[in-house]
Amino acid sequence: MILNGYLVPGKPLPLLAPEKNPAWAELRRGFETAREEIAASGADLLLLYSTQWLNVIGHQIQADPKPEWVHVDQDFHAFGTMPYAFRMDPGFAKVYEATARERGLHARTVSYRGFPLDSGVIQALQLLNPDNAIPACVVGCNMYADRAETIVLGKAAAAAIEQAGRKAVVVAVSALSNRVFPRQIDPKEDRIYSAKDDEWNRKILEMLGEGRLEDVSQVARDFAAQASGEQRGKAFWWLASAMGQTNGYDGKVHAYGPLWGSGGTVVSLTPNSAKDRCREFDEGEVQTFTGDRGVLSAAEAARATEPPSPQPPASSPIRTDAAPKPVGAYPHARREGDLLFLSGIGPRQAGTDAIPGGPVRDAEGRPLPYDAAAQTKAVIENIKIILEASGSSLDKVVDCQCFLIDMARDFKAFNAVYASYFTTIQATRTTVEVRALPTPIAVEIKVIAKVG
Amino acid sequence: MNGQIVAGVLAPHPPHLVYAENPPQNEPRSEGGWEGLRWGYERLRKKLAETDYEVLVVHSPHWKTRTGTHVLAVPELSGLSVDPIFPNLFRYKFDLKVDVELARAIVAEGRASGLEMVPMENPAFRVDYGTIISCHLANPAWDKPIVAISSSSAHFDYSNEVGEEEMAKLGAATAKAIAKSGKKAVLLASNSLSHRHFTTEPELPEDMSKEHIYHHGQYLWDMKVIQLMKEGRTRELADLMPDFIDQALSECRDGCLSWMLAALGYPTFPAEVYAYGTVIGTGNAVVGWHPEDAMV
Numbered sequence: 063m064i065l066n067g068y069l070v071p072g073k074p075l076p077l078l079a080p081e082k083n084p085a086w087a088e089l090r091r092g093f094e095t096a097r098e099e100i101a102a103s104g105a106d107l108l109l110l111y112s113t114q115w116l117n118v119i120g121h122q123i124q125a126d127p128k129p130e131w132v133h134v135d136q137d138f139h140a141f142g143t144m145p146y147a148f149r150m151d152p153g154f155a156k157v158y159e160a161t162a163r164e165r166g167l168h169a170r171t172v173s174y175r176g177f178p179l180d181s182g183v184i185q186a187l188q189l190l191n192p193d194n195a196i197p198a199c200v201v202g203c204n205m206y207a208d209r210a211e212t213i214v215l216g217k218a219a220a221a222a223i224e225q226a227g228r229k230a231v232v233v234a235v236s237a238l239s240n241r242v243f244p245r246q247i248d249p250k251e252d253r254i255y256s257a258k259d260d261e262w263n264r265k266i267l268e269m270l271g272e273g274r275l276e277d278v279s280q281v282a283r284d285f286a287a288q289a290s291g292e293q294r295g296k297a298f299w300w301l302a303s304a305m306g307q308t309n310g311y312d313g314k315v316h317a318y319g320p321l322w323g324s325g326g327t328v329v330s331l332t333p334n335s336a337k338d339r340c341r342e343f344d345e346g347e348v349q350t351f352t353g354d355r356g357v358l359s360a361a362e363a364a365r366a367t368e369p370p371s372p373q374p375p376a377s378s379p380i381r382t383d384a385a386p387k388p389v390g391a392y393p394h395a396r397r398e399g400d401l402l403f404l405s406g407i408g409p410r411q412a413g414t415d416a417i418p419g420g421p422v423r424d425a426e427g428r429p430l431p432y433d434a435a436a437q438t439k440a441v442i443e444n445i446k447i448i449l450e451a452s453g454s455s456l457d458k459v460v461d462c463q464c465f466l467i468d469m470a471r472d473f474k475a476f477n478a479v480y481a482s483y484f485t486t487i488q489a490t491r492t493t494v495e496v497r498a499l500p501t502p503i504a505v506e507i508k509v510i511a512k513v514g
Numbered sequence: 515m516n517g518q519i520v521a522g523v524l525a526p527h528p529p530h531l532v533y534a535e536n537p538p539q540n541e542p543r544s545e546g547g548w549e550g551l552r553w554g555y556e557r558l559r560k561k562l563a564e565t566d567y568e569v570l571v572v573h574s575p576h577w578k579t580r581t582g583t584h585v586l587a588v589p590e591l592s593g594l595s596v597d598p599i600f601p602n603l604f605r606y607k608f609d610l611k612v613d614v615e616l617a618r619a620i621v622a623e624g625r626a627s628g629l630e631m632v633p634m635e636n637p638a639f640r641v642d643y644g645t646i647i648s649c650h651l652a653n654p655a656w657d658k659p660i661v662a663i664s665s666s667s668a669h670f671d672y673s674n675e676v677g678e679e680e681m682a683k684l685g686a687a688t689a690k691a692i693a694k695s696g697k698k699a700v701l702l703a704s705n706s707l708s709h710r711h712f713t714t715e716p717e718l719p720e721d722m723s724k725e726h727i728y729h730h731g732q733y734l735w736d737m738k739v740i741q742l743m744k745e746g747r748t749r750e751l752a753d754l755m756p757d758f759i760d761q762a763l764s765e766c767r768d769g770c771l772s773w774m775l776a777a778l779g780y781p782t783f784p785a786e787v788y789a790y791g792t793v794i795g796t797g798n799a800v801v802g803w804h805p806e807d808a809m810v
């Protein structure tokens with residue numbers, strides 16, 4: 063489970079020189095408050111996403127059990143060195159690598175002596191976990207990743223925390239506005255570079271203060287464009303996605319202030335079960351990542367990342383969390399050219415696996431009364447969901463193969479429900495009786511549909 | 515006075531080239547790979563061996579600064595350089611000398627032309643892998659001091675044009691400082707051309723059956739740019755740079771090539787193309803400008 067989420071700044075001035083500017087000192091105190099909260103939370107994992115660790119090959123996950131070095135910032139070298147020795151959780155890193163791969167991401171763990179941890183990660187770990195009481199893990203930010211890929215990376219983080227049974231605190235290391243003074247300044251005179259950036263930052267902080275993390279995720283692209291957000295707002299996408307895509311948090315802005323012109327903040331977000339924790343509708347919602355899209359220009363890449371309707375590549379397996387989980391090593395559907403082939407689909411409900419109309423037998427194999435009409439309706443509704451998630455729809459179905467476990471008992475009810483959906487569609491159909499289906503259901507249908 | 519730039523080299527820094535070569539300084543071992551580019555670098559090294567010079571001045575995109583243009587200004591730096599993107603390929607023990615006098619002169623000339631220049635004086639600083647790779651590939655003996663200049667990206671954040679203007683000033687300031695120093699310098703612009711990477715890596719990184727340009731459009735841009743270099747049309751190239759950067763996602767956005775062309779005074783003589791090849795989908799050319807050859 064995730065106990066708490068944080069947003070912290072990456073520019074290492076609160077660590078290196080808090081005495082040089084009151085705002086830097088306030089940010090340092092913000093870190094301090096966060097440290098106390100984390101220590102009291104009982105967390106056994108600190109998971110960081112860093113916008114300063116830029117990746118090219120998928121996403122890298124730090125798995126060196128004890129990274130140790132003396133770091134000097136590329137810009138702020140005059141403010142001193144940052145020696146570090148951290149305790150990492152390589153076991154968790156491996157789980158995260160696996161859950162990321164399961165969702166179609168390219169991911170790998172790295173463990174090399176002398177690996178250059180970035181200033182943002184070093185500052186966060188030094189200030190949030192100074193005695194290494196909690197083992198940590200860090201994932202990098204892919205420079206080509208856009209919203210879809212970053213959201214999937216966040217979901218994989220949540221899945222890994224669940225699978226590994228960790229009580230985690232998740233930390234996104236990122237500035238708000240990231241326009242900096244392109245020159246040396248007297249630290250005393252630091253301020254947010256432009257009033258416009260400051261106004262945008264305050265708007266975002268108002269939302270975060272109300273715990274509306276998913277709202278921030280959904281406006282992050284616009285915020286980043288308007289206020290030079292660091293890495294196009296990826297930190298918000300990752301954090302919101304890892305924490306469950308809701309607005310049901312208690313938010314606290316511990317500190318906000320300038321870091322060489324950029325906007326730095328320490329914000330904590332605690333899940334609040336009393337708040338509405340329904341997932342927010344998100345038109346950019348994705349479950350798995352299907353590959354990079356933009357080819358020629360960054361602008362094109364940004365546009366192409368969120369297609370108006372999901373259009374998988376010409377040949378690809380398709381899975382959706384909105385349909386029941388497959389019971390074997392097969393996807394829900396597979397596209398070949400302009401045709402979409404669905405696996406045999408039953409009536410089970412996504413998430414709960416409940417069978418509308420009831421199962422046909424109990425756990426010991428004793429027959430139970432069941433409603434074939436309700437099952438048929440649920441099957442067709444599931445098929446609809448998968449077709450729509452694949453860029454097709456029920457009216458594009460060209461062929462149905464239907465499997466009933468008891469033709470004599472169920473055909474009439476099945477046929478009536480079928481007719482209510484398919485009379486106008488006029489797909490070809492074959493209906494056969496089979497001895498059994500893999501789960502306790504009475505009806506399964508397999509369809510072929512046109513796509514595009 | 516009488517110092518001069520005796521050569522300018524477009525010297526890209528894919529870590530793959532050092533990895534493929536298995537030098538003693540680099541930890542990982544390989545079966546080879548990217549020979550086209552590596553043989554090009556070999557020819558460059560032969561040429562530089564015949565060139566009389568005292569210092570390498572390198573501009574690298576992987577010392578990215580946003581608070582001004584920074585210049586290494588400590589006499590000696592050593593350590594282990596680990597590429598944060600390809601740590602599996604590049605973990606290199608470096609030990610180098612800096613020509614602090616020339617570094618300070620470049621800082622002073624830059625300031626005189628209105629640039630924000632920052633000497634880097636922290637002895638624990640870890641030199642970026644772009645600088646190390648370009649210097650290694652040009653002079654693996656490390657028997658000459660270097661001056662390393664950061665890529666100041668803040669101005670490119672405004673627009674490519676603003677960034678280009680800054681690089682033109684920085685190049686001119688560098689040339690002035692070298693002329694006044696009385697030294698003979700070789701410039702290294704540590705840039706790839708088109709710069710769209712594959713985001714996955716083959717099981718064996720040096721598997722050459724997997725290596726090709728990311729997209730044909732990138733290739734066409736690379737060839738166009740190289741043709742301009744071969745024909746000595748570097749002003750035109752400078753004018754095209756903002757479009758090249760956007761359309762080919764060129765690493766020239768970090769300013770190294772523009773800095774060098776400005777320092778060379780936008781040469782009109784043909785450049786020597788030592789090699790072109792792709793590395794994980796990006797386009798890379800090793801190209802030399804040798805003013806003395808042009809005068810013959």
Ligand SMILES: [Fe+2]
Nearest residue numbers: 575576644765
């Ligand atoms: Fe590079």
